[in-house]
Structure formats: C-alpha cells, structure tokens
Amino acid sequence: MPTGSSSLPASLPASAFEGWDGSTAQARELQLALARRVCLEDDFVPLRRVAGVDVGFEEGGTITRAAALLLDAESLQVLASRLVRQPTSMPYVPGLLSFRELPAVLEALRGLPELPDLIFSDGHGIAHPRRLGIAAHLGVVTGLPTIGVAKTILTGVHAELGEERGARVDLCERRTGEVIGSVLRSKTRVRPLIVSPGHRVSLASAPELVMRFVTRYRLPEPTRLADRLASRRDEA
DNA sequence: GCGACAG
C-alpha cells in the first residue's frame, strides 16, 4: 500500500473522530484517548511550506466556512488558498470546538495542492482541559506538525507579562503547575497570544515559530490570512 | 453547588 508517499492532500483521513456516536460524553472520552498520541518533540524540518487554517460562519451560524492557505516558509508568499462551505453540524461547546470545526478544516486542507510541513491553527493545542484543543486534534489525526494560536485563554494561569514585543511567560495548569503553553506578546502593547503545541512541536519551539511568522500584525501571517478569508472580511 | 468557558 502507498504508506510512504504521504505528501498528497488525498492522504488526509476521512474523519477526525472515528466512530463517534455524537454524544458530548463520548467526545470527551475520545479526546482523552487522542491526547495520548500527541507528540511534543520537535519534528517539523525541513520547514518549506506552512499552512494557516481557520473557520468562520454565515447565515446566522448555519453555514460553516473553513479556510486553508499554503505559504512559502521563507518568503511568506501565498502559494495557494482554499475555502470550503458546509452546513454547520453542531453548536459550539466549550472544550469540544474541534468536533464542530475539524470536518470543514480537513476538507479545506484536501483542496491544497500539497500538504504543509507545519500547520498554524486558530484555537489551542494542548492548552486544553483534556490536552486536546483543535490544533492538537488536527495534528494527531493528520499526523502533521501543528501549533495552536488562540486569542484568549481556555484554561490555565500565568505570571505577569512584559509589554514589549517578544515577551513570553509560561501558561500553566492551575492545579498541577504543568506547563501547557505560552502567553506571547507578538506586538508591543497589544493583547498577548496564547500559543501551545499541537503535535510534533515542543513547548519551547511553538512561540519561536509563531514569532518567526509575525510581521506587522498581532497574528502570525498563516493564521491572520486564514482568519481574513474564513471571516469574509475578504473575498474568494 | 457556583463559576468559567477556544471559536
């Protein structure tokens, strides 16, 4: 079987949650099982192509719009972009975001001419109650390296953060003190980003990679562009 | 039992 040729979007899994019965209870169990497969070791080189994915909604939330863009890691030039629309399957439930958004995201990724070496996803990676935010979920089911870039905290606490661009502090699990991500000031005097590894990226590398793709805006280019496309403040 | 709660 074609097990070695894994550079085609067609190799992406058909489903992000095999055998899910639709219940929120089983969804949480599935998250615990998938979280055990998360890899926090750096394994994303060579980094030639990166992707940004995000989701938006239309028609009062009945239609889900997922955007995926492929950029050259060196020039940040957009090589390809894909926008897919699907009927929304379930409401937003804190902690279960991936069950609502991943189907559309996977479909958008399938439309890219090639798979990326790293994916920047909106939302959290392991900075999640069960360590499986949408970025981690996406990474585990696709096998691709991923990083979660969120605008607000879902869970965790942190020390005060410096005001200058580049300032960073650990995001920790309140009870155990376990480090689950970083609070990162991507721009001076701007609300910080919450960055956490999704899959095949370490806690230390995640914020460095994000800064590497930040230009003049708060969000790193892959997610900023995907955000614009998915939220239709754009065209296509 | 009472909050908190990515997008």
Place this chain on the structure above:
DNA sequence: ATCTTGTCGC
C-alpha cells in the same frame, strides 16, 4: 464566531 459606526491612538 457573529451582530455593528465611528472613533481614538500608534
């Protein structure tokens, strides 16, 4: 996320 205009600040 989305509904929404102008406005203050770097």
